[in-house]
Amino acid sequence: MIPIPTYLEPVLKWLVDMLAFFAIYLVVVVALNLQYGYTGVPNFGLALSVAGGAYATGALTGRIAMALYGVGQGLDFMHDNSQITALLNERLRNDPVGGILILLVVIVIAMVVAGGLGFVASYPAIRLRAEYLMMVLIAMAEAILIIGVNYYPLVGGTFWVHVPDLFAWMGGLRWTGVTLVILASSILVFLAGQAIVTSPFGRLLRAVRENETTAECIGKDVVGTKIRIMVVGSMIAALAGVFYALHTQVVLAAAYTRTDWTFWPWLMLMVGGRGNNIGSLVGAGAVISARRLIIYFKHDIQPFVPIQVVWLEQIMLGLTLILVMAFRPQGILPEKPTRMRGLNYRQMLERLAGKSAEKTER
C-alpha cells in the first residue's frame, strides 16, 4: 500500500465520503430524471422507493445471513441485533463469496419490493392530473416512514438495525472499497439510464411528456408507459437505499425523510438540468459538494452564525432551488436532442455496400 502523508488523510477521507454520497444520490437523480425529466411524471414520493430499498436491506440482510451461516440460534434478531451483527461480521470476514451472494439477493429483493411500492403508490392517481399524483405520492412516502418508525420488527422502529458488513473481507480497506463498489454500481446505473433514454422506449417517454394526446393518437399506451417508468424508476431508486444502508452499515427508519430523499434529489435535478442525464450528474455533484462542504466545515462556520448550521443549510438550499427555477429553469446543462440508438437499416446497407456513412438520424 502506498503510504499517505498525514496531512492528506482528512482530505482523502472527506473525498471518499463525498464520493459515496455523490454515487448514492446520483442513482436517485437518474431515477428521478427518468420519471420527471424524460416522462414528466412528477414523483414527489422518491423517499418511498429509497426507504423501500433501505428497509428491505435492513430487515433482510441480517436475517438471510443468519439463516445462511446458522449463527445466533435462540437470539432475537431485533433485541440482540448488535450481538448477531458482530457474530455475522466474524463469519463474513472470511467469506467474500457469501457476502457478495447475500448482497445480490438483497438487491434483487429490494428492487422488487420498491418496484411493487412504486406501482401501488402511483396506481390510484396515475390516470389523473399531475397534482393528484403529487399529493398521493407525498402521502405514500410519509406512510412508509410511519410504518418504518412504528413497526419494530421491520427495522427496529425508533431504534435502528445494523446491516452486517458484507464487505468485511476487505479488511482495513473496507471504507474505500465499499465506496468504490458503490461508485462503480452507480456509474453502471447511470449508463443503464442513458441506455434507456437513447432506446426507442426513451423516445416513447419523451413523446408522453411532450404531448399525451398525440402519443395516445399514434397508438401508444400513455398510462401504461407512466406506470412502467414509475416502477422502473422506483427500482433504480431502491438501489440508492441499499447503497446508503451499505455505506452507513445501519438502517435508521426515521432517516428516510421527505427533505433528504425527495427534496434534495429534486434540487439536484433542477440545478443540473432535467431531461439530461449528464445534467443530473453535474447537479448531483454540485449539490453534494455544497452540502458536504457545509457539513465538513460546520464547526468552523458555527461561531460566525447565530443559528444552527443545519437550518442555515436548509434555508440556503431551498432558496437556491427557487432562484434556479426563476433564473435558469433549464438547469446548468439544458436538454439537448438525444441521439437515438437502434438499427438504422439504410445506413447499415450503405456501409455494407462500402459507401461512406451518411449522417446518422437524430
Next chain:
Amino acid sequence: MLPVVKDALMYANLILMLTIGFTLAYMTAKIPNFAHGTLAGLGVYSTFTVSVLWKLSPYVAVPLAFVIGAGMGVFIYKVVIGTLRKYGATPVSLSISTLAVEIMVIAMLNIYADDIQSRGIYARAFLLRYKDFEFLGLPGVLLVSTCLVVAIITVLHLMLTRTRFGISMRATVEDPDLASVLGTNVELVSTVSWFLTGGLAGLSGSFLPLWFQGGPTIGSLMMTSVFAAAALGGLSSIYGAMLGGYLIGLSEILGTVVLMDMIGSWVAAYRMMIPLSVLSLVLLRYPGGLVGIVESMRARGLSIRRKAKIGNTRLRP
C-alpha cells in the same frame, strides 16, 4: 362528552380550516400548496409565544396567527409563485417551489424554537391544554374553534354568493381569462384568496397546541389528512372542502378508536393510514370527489325536474 368525541370534533375543526385554505389556494393558483401545513406551524408558535412567553391568554394569539399566516400566504403567492410565473415556470416547478418554501419555513420555526430553548424553555413538543379555560365542562378551545368554524362557513358563503367580490372570485376560478376580460382584477382576487388561505391555516394552527401536541413539523404531518379531505371535497368547491374536511377529521379519529377496539391499541400509531386509504379510494373510484358525484348525478338527469323548477340561472358554487 366522551374525550374521543372531543378529540374528533377538535381535529375535524382544524382539518376543515386547513382544507378550505388548501382548496382555495388550489382553485386560484391551480397548484397544490405543499407549504400549507407549515403555515399552521406559524400559528402553533404564535400561540406558544403569546401564552408561554408573554403569559397572556392563548386566545390573544388567534388574530395574531391569522395575520402572520395570511402574510406568509400572500408572500408565497406574490413573491415566490409570482416571480416564478413571471419567468414562465411550469405547474410542477411551482409545486416543488412550495415544497422548498415548506422546508425553509420549517427551518425558520426550528431556529425560533432553538432561540426559545436557549432561554431554558422546552419548545419542540408542547401541549398547552392547561392554559385553556373550561365552560360547562367543555374545553374552551373546542367551543371557540367550533364557533369560529361556523362563522367562517357563514362568512365565506355570504361572501361568495352575496358580494361582488365573491362573484368575481368565482368567475376567476371558473375562467381567469374571461374574468379579466370582463373587468375583474384577477391578480387582486387571487392575492386575497391566498391571504384567506394563509390566515385560515394560521387560525387552525393557533388552536392546535391547546388540544394536541405542537411542534415545528406538526403542520406538515397533518397534510395527508388535508390532501384526503381536499380530494374528497373535489378540489373545486369551497363547500366540498368543508364537507370533506369535517368527514376526514371525524373519521380519522373515530375510525382509529374503533379499530383500536377491534384490533389492538398498536393501531393508533398508524392513524394516517385512514386518510391515505380514503385518498386512494376516492381517486380510484370518484376522482371528482363529492362534488364530482353530485355533478355526475345531475348529469345523469336524476334531478331534471328539480333543475327545471329552480331554473338554470343558479350559478354552480
